[in-house]
Amino acid sequence: MKGIMDWVFPQLLVKSLASLSPGGFSGPPPVDQRADDIDLTTNSEALPLHSGAPCSIESRRESGTDTTTPQQVVEAASQPCNHYVEGRKTDPLARIEDLKIKLFRLLQRFSLSSDNLLVAKVLYRIHIATSIRAEPPDRVRNTRAKAIAAAQESSGSPELDFSLRILVLGKTGVGKSATINSLLDERKTITSAFQPATDRIQEISGSLNGVRVTFIDTPGFSPSSTSSVRRNRKIMLSVKRFIRRSPPDIVLFVERLDLINMGSCDFPLLKLMTDVFGNAIWFNTLIVMTHASSSLPEGTGGYPVSYESYVNRCSELMQHYIHEAVLDSKLENPVILVENHPQCVKNTRGDAILPNGQVWRSHFMLLCICSKVLSVASIITD
Ligand SMILES: Nc1nc2c(ncn2[C@@H]2O[C@H](COP(=O)(O)OP(=O)(O)OP(=O)(O)O)[C@@H](O)[C@H]2O)c(=O)[nH]1
Ligand SMILES: [Mg+2]
Numbered sequence: 161m162k163g164i165m166d167w168v169f170p171q172l173l174v175k176s177l178a179s180l181s182p183g184g185f186s187g188p189p190p191v192d193q194r195a196d197d198i199d200l201t202t203n204s205e206a207l208p209l210h211s212g213a214p215c216s217i218e219s220r221r222e223s224g225t226d227t228t229t230p231q232q233v234v235e236a237a238s239q240p241c242n243h244y245v246e247g248r249k250t251d252p253l254a255r256i257e258d259l260k261i262k263l264f265r266l267l268q269r270f271s272l273s274s275d276n277l278l279v280a281k282v283l284y285r286i287h288i289a290t291s292i293r294a295e296p297p298d299r300v301r302n303t304r305a306k307a308i309a310a311a312q313e314s315s316g317s318p319e320l321d322f323s324l325r326i327l328v329l330g331k332t333g334v335g336k337s338a339t340i341n342s343l344l345d346e347r348k349t350i351t352s353a354f355q356p357a358t359d360r361i362q363e364i365s366g367s368l369n370g371v372r373v374t375f376i377d378t379p380g381f382s383p384s385s386t387s388s389v390r391r392n393r394k395i396m397l398s399v400k401r402f403i404r405r406s407p408p409d410i411v412l413f414v415e416r417l418d419l420i421n422m423g424s425c426d427f428p429l430l431k432l433m434t435d436v437f438g439n440a441i442w443f444n445t446l447i448v449m450t451h452a453s454s455s456l457p458e459g460t461g462g463y464p465v466s467y468e469s470y471v472n473r474c475s476e477l478m479q480h481y482i483h484e485a486v487l488d489s490k491l492e493n494p495v496i497l498v499e500n501h502p503q504c505v506k507n508t509r510g511d512a513i514l515p516n517g518q519v520w521r522s523h524f525m526l527l528c529i530c531s532k533v534l535s536v537a538s539i540i541t542d
Pocket of ligand 1: 330335337338350353357359379380451499
């Protein structure tokens with residue numbers, strides 16, 4: 161599928177959401193901001209962004225050749241963090257090594273292969289950003305990071321310090337809340353087939369394999385029309401204010417896969433989002449397409465359309481409109497396919513699978529993890 165792999169390379173070149181000013185997303189100030197500023201928020205406490213300092217063996221290691229023995233790996237795996245001096249970050253390379261260890265631990269926890277092409281590209285991207293300064297060679301460092309990660313996971317110590325904070329945006333009824341419920345495997349937020357369901361911005365937290373995931377669920381936008389612009393802008397301004405104190409790591413923009421080809425892709429809405437939040441809203445945005453197991457429409461002349469070509473076409477359409485909104489055709493937003501229907505086909509392990517055989521929840525986590533790891537790496541190596 162186009163977009164997901166291509167996206168890894170430019171990722172470190174853009175500013176992450178976390179590195180933006182405390183004032184939130186950059187971009188032109190919205191027109192009549194005060195007049196439209198309403199409060200749709202709950203009383204939930206905002207959570208910190210990147211929690212805690214990473215730990216590694218780097219500061220105790222001699223530079224030059226890698227002479228780490230298995231015993232040293234085990235010892236290093238249980239060491240407390242020592243790269244922060246009175247709250248200040250120290251060696252960036254050591255922090256990158258710690259980040260890699262976290263990545264390998266996360267892959268292990270979510271039963272994801274470290275041989276995955278996306279992971280390889282993330283490691284390569286980090287390698288490019290650090291190779292000038294790094295000794296010993298990257299291959300050796302990765303092998304050691306993997307060994308330390310395995311040792312830490314088997315001992316359960318130190319605790320894996322990684323969280324995800326995810327903002328969910330999209331039109332009403334597209335399945336924002338249903339996707340949150342599916343991922344947390346619990347009905348934590350209400351959904352409705354017949355009317356707008358979410359009327360407040362709310363944080364919904366859960367733990368997935370020991371990783372704290374906080375979703376910011378939002379009221380759905382109305383399809384663009386002259387009468388809906390004011391309401392949509394109010395929601396956006398409220399969201400913007402809500403995330404100011406604690407920006408998300410990742411933004412999900414949700415659409416329905418089965419409706420994108422029917423004109424549901426709403427350029428004026430994407431443009432309004434860009435005007436209110438600034439271009440940066442799209443830099444860490446993953447496009448989520450729900451209803452991914454729905455029947456496909458017929459192609460020209462009544463011929464069937466293949467799943468892959470339909471998904472590609474919808475992805476291209478969405479990406480085209482985002483390009484038009486940000487006036488930048490280089491941006492690549494990864495696409496995640498989602499099926500929230502409880503009767504979605506499952507594999508023998510009970511995981512929901514899509515018509516293309518993909519276990520969508522694992523794939524979702526992989527993209528979120530890689531996206532945050534790249535953002536953090538970008539900040540460290542900046
Ligand atoms: N078949 C199918 N139904 C879905 C899917 N995702 C959501 N739905 C259904 O679509 C309806 C709307 O879903 P919600 O999650 O409430 O939509 P929302 O985007 O949160 O809507 P608002 O809260 O109004 O903004 C519900 O009946 C869901 O069960 C999906 O992937 N497949
Ligand atoms: Mg909802």
